[in-house]
Amino acid sequence: MKFLRRSxxxxxxxxxxxxxxxxxxxxxxxxDPRYKMPTFQKPPAGPAWVEFLDVxxxxxxxxxxxxxxxxxxxxxxxxxxxxxxxxxxxFYRTGCVCPIGATQNVTRGIFDGTYYVPVTVIAIWxxxxxxxxxxxxxxxxxxxxxGALQDLVLIKPVKVPTWLQRGLRxxxxxxxxxxxxxxxxxxxxxxxxxxxxxxxxRLAGPFVMFVAGGAVLVxxxxxxxxxxxxxxxxxxxxxxxxxxxxxxVTITPDECVVCRLCEDACPFGAIEPANVEKEDEE
Amino acid sequence: MRKYIxxxxxxxxxxxxxxxxxAAAPTLARTHYVVRLADQIRLEAGDSTVERTLExxxxxAQAGKPKELYAEAAAVEKQFALGGVILGVYCxxxxxxxxLGLNRTRRREIYEINYDACLACTRCFxxxxxxxxxxxxxxxxxxxxEAA
Numbered sequence: 001m002k003f004l005r006r007s008x009x010x011x012x013x014x015x016x017x018x019x020x021x022x023x024x025x026x027x028x029x030x031x032d033p034r035y036k037m038p039t040f041q042k043p044p045a046g047p048a049w050v051e052f053l054d055v056x057x058x059x060x061x062x063x064x065x066x067x068x069x070x071x072x073x074x075x076x077x078x079x080x081x082x083x084x085x086x087x088x089x090x091f092y093r094t095g096c097v098c099p100i101g102a103t104q105n106v107t108r109g110i111f112d113g114t115y116y117v118p119v120t121v122i123a124i125w126x127x128x129x130x131x132x133x134x135x136x137x138x139x140x141x142x143x144x145x146x147g148a149l150q151d152l153v154l155i156k157p158v159k160v161p162t163w164l165q166r167g168l169r170x171x172x173x174x175x176x177x178x179x180x181x182x183x184x185x186x187x188x189x190x191x192x193x194x195x196x197x198x199x200x201x202r203l204a205g206p207f208v209m210f211v212a213g214g215a216v217l218v219x220x221x222x223x224x225x226x227x228x229x230x231x232x233x234x235x236x237x238x239x240x241x242x243x244x245x246x247x248x249v250t251i252t253p254d255e256c257v258v259c260r261l262c263e264d265a266c267p268f269g270a271i272e273p274a275n276v277e278k279e280d281e282e
Numbered sequence: 283m284r285k286y287i288x289x290x291x292x293x294x295x296x297x298x299x300x301x302x303x304x305a306a307a308p309t310l311a312r313t314h315y316v317v318r319l320a321d322q323i324r325l326e327a328g329d330s331t332v333e334r335t336l337e338x339x340x341x342x343a344q345a346g347k348p349k350e351l352y353a354e355a356a357a358v359e360k361q362f363a364l365g366g367v368i369l370g371v372y373c374x375x376x377x378x379x380x381x382l383g384l385n386r387t388r389r390r391e392i393y394e395i396n397y398d399a400c401l402a403c404t405r406c407f408x409x410x411x412x413x414x415x416x417x418x419x420x421x422x423x424x425x426x427x428e429a430a
Contacts, residue, residue: 010403068404071377073417075408112401143403151403165383168398173376185358187314228401239398249402252412256392263393270399278392 009155009221016148016153016200018203019267020210051120054093058127058143065142066135069249078141083146095201097121099128099139100146100234101192103176103247104183111184113198128234132241138249140238146197147228150220158222168230169239176233191233195266224267295381296374303370304363311362320355323348376378 061081068077091094097105102125109117128139140147160168179191192198194215199205219226229237242248251262251271263271311317315337322338327348341351395406407413 065402069402073404073413075404078404122347134389136397136400137325137400137402141404147401165378165399170376170380171332174373177369177372177376181310181369182313185314185361185365187310187358190313216325225401231400242397242400245397248397249404249406251393251395251406252410252416254412254416257412258392260393261409261411261413262406265405268401268403270396270401271406272388272396273388274390274392274394274395276389278359 002052009153012152013217014222019200019203020214037144042265051118054089054097055120055123055209057088057128058124059139061143062127062138064133064139066131067139069138070135070247080152082151085143086148086152089143090149090197090201095145095195095198096192097124098145099125100232101189101195103234103237104179104189104191106220107180108186108189112186129237129241132238134246135237136245137235137242140235142247144191144228145201146195146232147225149197149200150217150225150227153220153265154224155221157224160223160269162269165229169203171230172232172236175231176236179233194225196227230267284385287380291381292378297380299329299372299377300367301370301372303366303373305366306370307362307366308359310366310369311359314355314358314362316351316358317355320348320351323351345381413414 061084064081065078068074068081089098102121105117105121108115128143131138137173152273175191179189182188182190194209194212196216198207199209199213216227258274260273263273312321319337319341322335324339325332326334326338
């Protein structure tokens, strides 16, 4: 049982890299020079109820994540929820629409009056922010499928030095600013174009994206959620809102015994040790 | 003295950022397809040996007018000129606040969660001995001394 638990991240990593290799192994079609391109046809839009189902499931998942984090306080159930969200929002719905990319849709909608942003996209963007204001970053913890994928392959977490971590935390804000500028001007949706995991979810994409996604996954085996912590532009917004959230996770509702076990357990360097006694000693 | 250096940096960084953003604006503008196409058409018009691209061929096939394209590209570049400055100032402010954050130390009597870094993964709960005791009490009833 212990062996199975320990080998789980390796199995997931090997499976994902295998999928990437398989997707690249499928040969591209060899067109005859006399081949006539068919006339362009716009595919019919999917049924609207599916989008509303996505919004409904997102609300359910966010509520469940908040309940697990604040009331149930169970890592096991949080993992179960993460895997379920990864399976549905990630692999079944191919990672789109996601709140991270929806930031650009909303920006484009604000700056370009002719750009239509469906109400479901706005809801998918706003809901995790509302939940963050109420209960902290429960979207990242139990719902985000990009985070779940990185969490599943985390084998041996290494502590990132504090100075480096603090420096790298600036990057998501810079990336957010760049994404907003490029979306506002209609240049491109950079977050979607360089989403490291979307090629895994869709089992298709440029070779470079598979390599980039694979590299982030390999990095995730020893650095906890590198994309979420050091690049995710939506995470930048959530980190600001989490500071003023109404309720947030607490290490223990009882008295802390300053045993530092939680600090060792956190792979994201989010636990700050007591420093008063140290200062008094000095 | 250190405080003044930090304050100076905090005011200086957005200004420097704005300047860098303005300088980077033409490069950023090239991410827009209209600007790239206008550059390509301009190149092809000036030098017949320049290899044509699919985009420039499609533009000609649709009888596109280069002057209109150049005007559209100029409008986009103008947007990027302003946007580049705003992005630069914003990035400068981000770095300035990061520096201010480095110079601020909070006094903590116990282990605390840094909420902007916490991803609510709940790993710390399973490591906490107090939490384990609390959960055991919830599931198995009150502590042994009370039962005794």
